[in-house]
Amino acid sequence: MPSHPDPQILEALRAFDTPTICNALEIVVPARRAFGFTRRPLVAPFPELKPVVGFARTALIRSREPHPRDRESATRMRLGYYEHIAMQPLPSLAVLQDIDAPDTGFGAFWGEVQTHVHAGLGCVGVITDGSVRDLDAMSPGFFVLAGSVMPSHAHVHLVEFGGTVSVGGMVVSANDIIHADRHGAVVIPADAVAKIPAAIDLLTRREKIIIDASKQAGFSIERLRQAFKEQDDIH
Numbered sequence: 001m002p003s004h005p006d007p008q009i010l011e012a013l014r015a016f017d018t019p020t021i022c023n024a025l026e027i028v029v030p031a032r033r034a035f036g037f038t039r040r041p042l043v044a045p046f047p048e049l050k051p052v053v054g055f056a057r058t059a060l061i062r063s064r065e066p067h068p069r070d071r072e073s074a075t076r077m078r079l080g081y082y083e084h085i086a087m088q089p090l091p092s093l094a095v096l097q098d099i100d101a102p103d104t105g106f107g108a109f110w111g112e113v114q115t116h117v118h119a120g121l122g123c124v125g126v127i128t129d130g131s132v133r134d135l136d137a138m139s140p141g142f143f144v145l146a147g148s149v150m151p152s153h154a155h156v157h158l159v160e161f162g163g164t165v166s167v168g169g170m171v172v173s174a175n176d177i178i179h180a181d182r183h184g185a186v187v188i189p190a191d192a193v194a195k196i197p198a199a200i201d202l203l204t205r206r207e208k209i210i211i212d213a214s215k216q217a218g219f220s221i222e223r224l225r226q227a228f229k230e231q232d233d234i235h
Contacts, residue, residue, distance in 0.1 A: 018179055053180075055093065090122040112138060128147060
């Protein structure tokens with residue numbers, strides 16, 4: 001098995017929304033039915049964007065108080081983080097946890113500059129429980145899921161990067177495969193990626209039985225009962 005899933009298969013998963021990916025994972029990895037996805041609502045300021053799939057690059061941020069580092073060490077931290085974003089495999093997807101609770105999102109890490117820099121380094125978007133700003137000036141097509149929209153960056157700074165984070169109840173480690181759209185995000189186990197298209201095909205055929213029946217004239221409980229039986233016969 002290759003160290004990373006086939007990029008073409010990952011790209012193909014962008015044709016499906018994240019709820020569909022979650023449904024497929026219930027078949028492919030049933031033990032993950034109740035975890036691995038965002039379970040608290042996030043803001044999608046660009047809901048029209050196509051779903052994204054990428055390799056997670058993780059970090060912790062805060063903004064309430066000034067960072068404790070001198071200028072040189074702060075620069076080293078920032079450049080190290082950007083190297084993390086740009087490392088292979090690509091595309092990357094930034095997953096940043098804001099640790100300023102109860103003031104999560106006090107200052108925005110994400111805006112015009114950060115989205116352009118990240119996009120230039122091969123990052124397709126961000127998932128954060130922190131805040132974002134500069135919505136009209138962000139890099140075009142850069143995917144965003146955020147906890148809130150705020151006007152200031154306050155004292156926002158990186159605390160660390162490359163570890164395990166939790167955003168919206170979704171626990172993510174560096175290089176996890178993430179699928180995200182306006183509904184939320186989900187971690188896809190690497191060994192499940194290749195099995196997802198077949199699972200989606202099965203689900204689609206099963207759902208079509210119910211949906212088609214519901215659109216027929218004279219739809220009734222008896223017809224629904226029959227459709228459920230027909231659905232169970234599809235494997």
